[in-house]
Amino acid sequence: QVRLVESGGGLVQAGGSLRLSCAASGSNFRLDFMGWYRQAPGKQRELVATITSGLSTNYADSVKGRFTISRENFGNTVYLQMNSLKPEDTAVYYCNAILLAKNYWGQGTQVTVSS
Numbered sequence: 001q002v003r004l005v006e007s008g009g010g011l012v013q014a015g016g017s018l019r020l021s022c023a024a025s026g027s028n029f030r031l032d033f034m035g036w037y038r039q040a041p042g043k044q045r046e047l048v049a050t051i052t053s054g055l056s057t058n059y060a061d062s063v064k065g066r067f068t069i070s071r072e073n074f075g076n077t078v079y080l081q082m083n084s085l086k087p088e089d090t091a092v093y094y095c096n097a098i099l100l101a102k103n104y105w106g107q108g109t110q111v112t113v114s115s
Contacts, residue, residue, distance in 0.1 A: 002026045002104040004095045009109030016113070017083045022095030022106055024076035033098040034071055034078040038091035038111075045094065051078060063089075085113045 008020040024031060035050030035058075049059045049069040057069055066085075071078040078095065090113050095106035 002031070002097055002099055004097055004104055004106035006093065006095045006106045006109040009093060009111045011112045011114065012085055014085060014087055014113055014115050016085050017081070018085065018111060020080040020082070020093055020095075020109060020111075022078045022080075022097075024078075024095075024097055024104075027076060027099055029099060030074075031076050031097045031099050033096075034076070035096045036069065036078070036080045036093055037096055038089075038093045039108075040088075040091040043091075048093070049080060050096075082111070085111075087113050087115045089113050 003026045004022055004024050006022045012018055030053050036048040037045050038048050039045040047060055051057050051069045051071050066083050068081040092108040093111050094108045097104045
């Protein structure tokens with residue numbers, strides 16, 4: 001059973017930065033995919049960014065050029081550096097991991113961007 005624990009959320013003014021971390025435990029294998037999703041009030045959960053075990057990345061158009069996803073080379077920790085934050089980035093951010101075709105989710109961390 002893979003367990004994901006997020007940290008790093010908080011309140012920031014527009015234009016500011018935050019760095020989210022997600023540490024995975026319970027797996028002896030390198031996770032195939034790790035990523036971040038977010039869900040704003042009244043909206044569906046949406047993809048923010050993903051990174052593969054080979055370090056290939058994918059970003060939502062809304063965050064390209066502002067957010068950077070990275071992961072430890074030999075571990076199962078993933079980071080999301082968020083710069084130039086906008087009020088519309090306000091959401092609960094969830095860490096996601098895939099191992100052997102099974103999805104795992106963290107409990108979420110709140111990011112609030114004030115205008």
